[in-house]
Amino acid sequence: MAAPWANTYYACPCSELSAAAPPNVSNGGTPLELPGSFDNGEEGSTFDPHNPRANYSLYPLDNLLYCDECDAIRCPRCWIEEVINWYCPSCMFEVPTSAIKSDGNRCSRNCYNCPLCTSPLTISSVASPRPVEDSLKPSDAARPQESYLLQCQYCDWTSLDVGIQLDRPTKITEQLVRLRKSKDTKTDPISVSNREETFNNLTNFYKEELQGSTESQTPFGNSPYNSPANLARIMSLYGGVSHTALKKSREKPQPMREASSHSQGLLVYTADKSDAEEEILQRLKELGWNGTTTGEQRQMAPVNNDARFLGQLWPVATALRTRRGRRCRSCRQFLTRPDPKMGSIRYKIRLLALNFIPRLSLKPLNAIPPPSNPAFRLTLDDSPQPLLQPFTPLQYVLTIRNPIFEKIKVSLATPDTTPGKVASKVTILCPSFDVGPAGDIWDEALGSSTTTPSAANDGGRKAAMASLTGSTTDTDRQPEAGKIWEKTRNSTSVILEIVPGSLKPPSRIVTLTKQEREEQAPRQDDDRLEIAVYVRVQWETHEEGPEAGLGKRDAERKMPSGEAKVAKELAYWCVLDVGKIADV
Amino acid sequence: MSRPAAAARRTHKGEYIETDTGNKISRKSHIDGKQHIMLGGRTVVMAGVQMRGDLCRVAEKSSDGGAEKEGPTTAIAVGSVDVEIMVQRGTIISTNSVLRPPMRLSRGQMTCYPMRMGDNIFIGPGSHISAASISSHVYIGANCVLSPFCVIKESCKILPNTVVPPHMIVPPGSIVAGRPGRIIGEVGDGWGQGGGGGEGEEWVEGGDLRPLVRSIK
Ligand SMILES: [Zn+2]
Ligand SMILES: [Zn+2]
Ligand SMILES: [Zn+2]
Ligand SMILES: [Zn+2]
Numbered sequence: 019m020a021a022p023w024a025n026t027y028y029a030c031p032c033s034e035l036s037a038a039a040p041p042n043v044s045n046g047g048t049p050l051e052l053p054g055s056f057d058n059g060e061e062g063s064t065f066d067p068h069n070p071r072a073n074y075s076l077y078p079l080d081n082l083l084y085c086d087e088c089d090a091i092r093c094p095r096c097w098i099e100e101v102i103n104w105y106c107p108s109c110m111f112e113v114p115t116s117a118i119k120s121d122g123n124r125c126s127r128n129c130y131n132c133p134l135c136t137s138p139l140t141i142s143s144v145a146s147p148r149p150v151e152d153s154l155k156p157s158d159a160a161r162p163q164e165s166y167l168l169q170c171q172y173c174d175w176t177s178l179d180v181g182i183q184l185d186r187p188t189k190i191t192e193q194l195v196r197l198r199k200s201k202d203t204k205t206d207p208i209s210v211s212n213r214e215e216t217f218n219n220l221t222n223f224y225k226e227e228l229q230g231s232t233e234s235q236t237p238f239g240n241s242p243y244n245s246p247a248n249l250a251r252i253m254s255l256y257g258g259v260s261h262t263a264l265k266k267s268r269e270k271p272q273p274m275r276e277a278s279s280h281s282q283g284l285l286v287y288t289a290d291k292s293d294a295e296e297e298i299l300q301r302l303k304e305l306g307w308n309g310t311t312t313g314e315q316r317q318m319a320p321v322n323n324d325a326r327f328l329g330q331l332w333p334v335a336t337a338l339r340t341r342r343g344r345r346c347r348s349c350r351q352f353l354t355r356p357d358p359k360m361g362s363i364r365y366k367i368r369l370l371a372l373n374f375i376p377r378l379s380l381k382p383l384n385a386i387p388p389p390s391n392p393a394f395r396l397t398l399d400d401s402p403q404p405l406l407q408p409f410t411p412l413q414y415v416l417t418i419r420n421p422i423f424e425k426i427k428v429s430l431a432t433p434d435t436t437p438g439k440v441a442s443k444v445t446i447l448c449p450s451f452d453v454g455p456a457g458d459i460w461d462e463a464l465g466s467s468t469t470t471p472s473a474a475n476d477g478g479r480k481a482a483m484a485s486l487t488g489s490t491t492d493t494d495r496q497p498e499a500g501k502i503w504e505k506t507r508n509s510t511s512v513i514l515e516i517v518p519g520s521l522k523p524p525s526r527i528v529t530l531t532k533q534e535r536e537e538q539a540p541r542q543d544d545d546r547l548e549i550a551v552y553v554r555v556q557w558e559t560h561e562e563g564p565e566a567g568l569g570k571r572d573a574e575r576k577m578p579s580g581e582a583k584v585a586k587e588l589a590y591w592c593v594l595d596v597g598k599i600a601d602v
Numbered sequence: 603m604s605r606p607a608a609a610a611r612r613t614h615k616g617e618y619i620e621t622d623t624g625n626k627i628s629r630k631s632h633i634d635g636k637q638h639i640m641l642g643g644r645t646v647v648m649a650g651v652q653m654r655g656d657l658c659r660v661a662e663k664s665s666d667g668g669a670e671k672e673g674p675t676t677a678i679a680v681g682s683v684d685v686e687i688m689v690q691r692g693t694i695i696s697t698n699s700v701l702r703p704p705m706r707l708s709r710g711q712m713t714c715y716p717m718r719m720g721d722n723i724f725i726g727p728g729s730h731i732s733a734a735s736i737s738s739h740v741y742i743g744a745n746c747v748l749s750p751f752c753v754i755k756e757s758c759k760i761l762p763n764t765v766v767p768p769h770m771i772v773p774p775g776s777i778v779a780g781r782p783g784r785i786i787g788e789v790g791d792g793w794g795q796g797g798g799g800g801e802g803e804e805w806v807e808g809g810d811l812r813p814l815v816r817s818i819k
Contacts, residue, residue: 080792080806107773107785137767137782172749172767172782339773344791354791363756363774370792393807394814395744396648397697398727 027076030093082371124335132170133331220283405600650698691721692815704750
């Protein structure tokens, strides 16, 4: 039967969930028992892809990095980010960090987004024969100069909807700030400037109060210790007690004065706003639910935090974005570092996991026609991925590709039945094998572009052709336990046998309690057959270091005599998403 | 088709007409205004695709006749259009997609603007493209709408069924989804890397699409 294409996700071993090694493979380099599986009896030792927390440790390989100092995979949880530059995604201008600190994280040029739908706003001139406007302002004489508006070309919101009309098509931010100020002054009895003044009064008052209270109460009157900063330094040098704690213990608490007038920054709440509230209620009745803003719209920008009605929404300045470098959390070296020049898409440093750790891929054996990569759907009427039939054995080719220039020794392990509600049986026919080193990049390029395959590639090519055409001598070949299926220069394929389990729980004679039934009810994605494979890789590299000379006893690679060898090891969980199981 | 001089020749009686520069044009595609379309090589135009090269700016007859020679008359340019250095890399326009150069009212006249596309772009089936430009290594899922004058920078991924609003500029390395489209994330640092696998996995999203171009027959 047709079988789907599988996706692969890799678990970074930095979390507890994904770090657990299955018992059989964690001890030394002893090869695994033949079926390539181990008992599922030990709880917590296997990685369950259906665990809700698994989502936080599984990544596609191109999302992971690798620290070559620590010899470890690095994921968003175990790298730290460092902002290289801030820029506006709309005008692509870089904003210096000093400007971020003073002006905030929004573009101060002419970039604005629609407050309703987030699309970018465009500036257009108000067309003179605008019937709406004419009917609104019939008496208005012809304008001597053109005026402009901000317009969303996605949802047709315009700034005229909230009464914003601009005199110039440039310096939008400046104009909007001015309009906002005048609007606030109009709608709010306490104007903005008044509010700012009040706030300044208040902060000044309390600063003075604090100052006064410290000065008058410093116990070391005329001594060189009377400066609070000096005192604090001395205290932290000689005493375990902090400066403030010490002060508290010595001094009697003095009641501090509170602001009591407008000059001190006090603003008394007056309850005479009942009219305004009535008005809001009235408007709510008129406009209804559709006239009010959504939480998302209010949260999009501080300027709209208090907007109750759509008519109060203000254009949103485009939020800046960052370009970031990533450092290893433990050794702090850069793992990726983009070129600081804006507009450049190059990297100065980029240590990708896919250049360091073996890649797994799973494809059905003898599928005719070969499945297509769902990412590259070429036609719309491609049938959706076929479902897996329960209890129907399937054979897959699991290919392990080696990206490094050393020969690697790979051990695979997987629970013989998948954890979770749907127990599918999985068997790796050959769980332990070698994968050859990756060649020169030119070899690879030549190998893939020339029509005559090189000798090393021959077997793989033939097999691939066989699986494509499905009609050569190789089709007779049967997968054998303990045997490698095929091998190319830097990849080795083995056969994986899968028997999908049934989505229905096994029938029981005893009636279930309500709780048991709830536990058994299928959850979302329970029908996804995902196989967690524990991959353990061992290799040797010539390196000078304290470990030099610790060669592995089972080293097969012939090294030039006298060269130091270092044994390295890497292990991680990998999840193969095989497809959905049919509910029959 | 590709360059004015390049004559299309029949390689075999398949669905595709292959040009000298390796472009594969489906016999079931609908292409208008061929003289205004430039394909940089190894570009696949699949069945049901509509390319509206006829929607090009009318060459101005007035003063500067020199401008007629370059830019303005090209409606759709796919692949590196630097004719001296022809980069032979593939872009795939999947079935039933529509490529329509953007246009807008300018001084009372509807004016068409050219649409520029880089290398190794994948356009999913049933998408409607009116972008001003799409840079290299961009992956566009099925049934997307790229509204007029949007700009997609390098290495972006547009998820299926996204509507990129007009004039939106998508910065490099963004993942866009939704209606209207918003930037919902960033692609991994290894975007487009890691091809060169076995049969059928040689191509990755945002990567070198030449093997996929080769496989389409
Ligand atoms: Zn991690
Ligand atoms: Zn901007
Ligand atoms: Zn809008
Ligand atoms: Zn490190």
